[in-house]
Amino acid sequence: MKGKFKIIINIVLILAILIGIGAVSIAEVYKNVGSYKEKLIRLHVIANSDTKEDQDIKLQIRDKIIEEMTPKFQESESIDETEMILKENMDLIQNIAEKELHKIGKDYGVKVYFGDYDFPTKSYGKFTLPAGNYRALKIVLGEGVGENWWCVMFPPLCFLDLDNNVESSHSEENMEKVLSENEYNMINNEEKEENEENEGDTPVRLKFKVVEVIEKNKTKLANLFNGGI
Numbered sequence: 001m002k003g004k005f006k007i008i009i010n011i012v013l014i015l016a017i018l019i020g021i022g023a024v025s026i027a028e029v030y031k032n033v034g035s036y037k038e039k040l041i042r043l044h045v046i047a048n049s050d051t052k053e054d055q056d057i058k059l060q061i062r063d064k065i066i067e068e069m070t071p072k073f074q075e076s077e078s079i080d081e082t083e084m085i086l087k088e089n090m091d092l093i094q095n096i097a098e099k100e101l102h103k104i105g106k107d108y109g110v111k112v113y114f115g116d117y118d119f120p121t122k123s124y125g126k127f128t129l130p131a132g133n134y135r136a137l138k139i140v141l142g143e144g145v146g147e148n149w150w151c152v153m154f155p156p157l158c159f160l161d162l163d164n165n166v167e168s169s170h171s172e173e174n175m176e177k178v179l180s181e182n183e184y185n186m187i188n189n190e191e192k193e194e195n196e197e198n199e200g201d202t203p204v205r206l207k208f209k210v211v212e213v214i215e216k217n218k219t220k221l222a223n224l225f226n227g228g229i
Contacts, residue, residue: 036129036187037116039178041082041154042136044117047146048108054146057104061141062149064100065093066158073156079178082154086114086137097139108142124151125171127187154178 045065047058072089076082086093090112097110114137121131129152137153151158155174176184 035180035183037132037134039079039183040129040134040152041079041086042119042134042150043153043158044119044136044138044148044150046138046140046144046148048106048142048144049146051146054141057101057106058141058146058149060104061097061100061110061139065096065139068096069093073153076154076156079154082156083114083135086153090114093137093139097141101141106142111140111144113138113140119150122150123189124157126189127152127157127171127175128189129187 043062045058045062048054069089072085073082076085094110094112097112101108101110115135116133117136117138118133119129119131119136122129136150155178157171157174172188175187179187
């Protein structure tokens with residue numbers, strides 16, 4: 001019963017927010033969430049722990065993988081081609097990470113996965129991606145309980161700048177190649193800020209947050225309405 005009550009409260013809160021900031025604009029964001037996952041592949045590196053040493057190792061492994069794999073991914077012109085390259089090189093990626101860990105003197109393992117994973121709202125350079133289920137290469141170091149690092153593998157933003165200072169013209173060009181104009185404008189922070197300033201629109205970050213809440217609760221909401229909770 002407590003579970004039902006909590007979900008009902010969530011429904012009320014979501015409805016209140018939708019009324020307050022515009023259900024139409026939220027619907028537009030929600031509609032686009034599904035399209036991003038069909039056009040993007042993300043890289044997700046999860047550290048062994050949150051100690052400074054393990055966090056530094058995470059970045060070192062990230063750098064090595066990107067350095068070694070850049071020649072294979074730079075020429076990819078489609079998401080299907082990138083996915084094929086990934087699947088063909090899973091063992092190689094794991095070997096790169098394991099060799100680097102051995103060089104560092106760490107004996108904890110590495111697990112490499114490719115699949116669909118849930119992500120919260122995240123920013124990378126000038127782009128903010130809404131929460132949702134995305135295709136991703138996931139690299140888990142050791143226990144995999146530390147802070148993670150992520151970027152976009154396709155289009156190839158990861159390979160532009162390892163310090164997370166994504167070179168503007170190339171990142172924009174790569175994103176524009178695979179996204180519609182509406183999708184691109186939705187995640188472009190500079191474009192969003194300009195539109196919100198000029199039109200008095202609701203901040204897209206808030207819209208993304210509402211979508212994130214809906215995504216997290218949609219299964220429970222469906223169960224509630226079907227009498228399953």
